[in-house]
Amino acid sequence: xxxxxxxxxxxxxxxxxxxxxxxxxxxxxxxxxxxxxxxxxxxxxxxxxxxxxxxxxxxxxxxxxxxxxxxxxxxxxxxxxxxxxxxxxxxxxxxxxx
Amino acid sequence: xxxxxxxxxxxxxxxxxxxxxxxxxxxxxxxxxxxxxxxxxxxxxxxxxxxxxxxxxxxxxxxxxxxxxxxxxxxxxxxxxxxxxxxxxxxxxxxxxxxxxxxxxxxxxxxxxxxxxxxxxxxxxxxxxxxxxxxxxxxxxxxxxxx
Numbered sequence: 001x002x003x004x005x006x007x008x009x010x011x012x013x014x015x016x017x018x019x020x021x022x023x024x025x026x027x028x029x030x031x032x033x034x035x036x037x038x039x040x041x042x043x044x045x046x047x048x049x050x051x052x053x054x055x056x057x058x059x060x061x062x063x064x065x066x067x068x069x070x071x072x073x074x075x076x077x078x079x080x081x082x083x084x085x086x087x088x089x090x091x092x093x094x095x096x097x098x
Numbered sequence: 099x100x101x102x103x104x105x106x107x108x109x110x111x112x113x114x115x116x117x118x119x120x121x122x123x124x125x126x127x128x129x130x131x132x133x134x135x136x137x138x139x140x141x142x143x144x145x146x147x148x149x150x151x152x153x154x155x156x157x158x159x160x161x162x163x164x165x166x167x168x169x170x171x172x173x174x175x176x177x178x179x180x181x182x183x184x185x186x187x188x189x190x191x192x193x194x195x196x197x198x199x200x201x202x203x204x205x206x207x208x209x210x211x212x213x214x215x216x217x218x219x220x221x222x223x224x225x226x227x228x229x230x231x232x233x234x235x236x237x238x239x240x241x242x243x244x245x
Contacts, residue, residue, distance in 0.1 A: 001120070020123075023152040024116035030207065054123070054141070056148040057211035065207045085141050092218055093211055 002052075004029055006036050013042035018051030023058040033066055037073070045070045050081035059086070060093040102173040106132065111167045114155045114184065122151045122168055122182075129170050130178065135241055142219040143178060143239055149212040150182040150235045156203050158186025158233065176241035181234060188229035196225065 002025035007014045015033050019025065037045060047063065049055070067077040079097040082090060090097055110125050112118040123144045130140060147168070154166045169181040189195045195202075196217075201210035216223045220237045227233040 020120060022116075022119045022123075022148055023156065024119050026207075027116070054144065054148075056145050056152065057209045057215050058152065060209040060211055061207045064209060084138075085145075089145075089215070092215060093209060 002029055004032050008040055011043045013040050014046040014048055016048045020054035021052055021059040022056050026058040026062045030062055037070060041073060043075045045075060045077045046080055048080050049086045052086055055086045055089050060089060063095060102177055104171050104173055106172045109169045111165050113163050114159050114166050116155050119148055119151050123148055126170060133176060133241055139241055146216045146219040146237050147180050149215045153212050154184040158184035178239050180237045183232060183234040185232040188231055188233055189227040190229050192225050192227050
């Protein structure tokens with residue numbers, strides 16, 4: 001079970017993800033994030049993984065899908081606060097984080 | 099390698115609904131507690147099994163639902179074997195399906211990394227498939243002894 005809550009500021013949108021991100025959870029998260037992006041059209045979308053306790057490659061698909069989508073709208077995506085288990089998955093997918 | 103002696107075994111079968119991905123991980127974690135795995139070891143095995151189960155759910159039964167079976171066997175010496183199988187459409191070209199980034203799913207949303215993750219997190223990954231009959235994925239991991 002995963003959840004997301006949003007904090008918006010001018011030009012930016014941060015999605016705070018919590019729980020377990022698998023293929024099942026990713027489908028709902030995708031819809032929620034895309035709906036917020038469509039409303040707010042941020043220049044910078046940040047996905048925060050601090051509260052994520054599990055993530056498989058479905059999370060990578062979620063990140064790449066959102067990155068393409070925000071890119072098509074002229075914005076950018078960043079990832080923050082990835083715990084070790086999430087970072088291992090990002091490394092495997094060659095996704096860079098700060 | 100000496101012959102593996104099984105010490106415990108469990109089997110669950112569930113429908114190929116995506117909500118059961120979490121169920122499969124919960125069953126796995128509960129069964130492995132008897133080995134007292136470290137947190138990273140348990141995370142690795144859970145992730146690999148989640149990938150295998152997700153493959154069944156996404157690919158095995160297009161447009162319908164079918165059974166997914168998971169067998170977990172613990173062997174002497176801390177060896178864990180998880181077999182995930184379905185009776186779905188099967189894979190025509192297993193070698194190709196296992197290539198990183200290859201996916202027959204939605205390329206916008208699926209990373210095509212499932213088998214790469216399984217291979218990275220487990221000691222061995224074997225895939226047997228017959229088109230029209232189903233697929234069996236066998237994952238093995240030796241747990242290291244705690245320091």
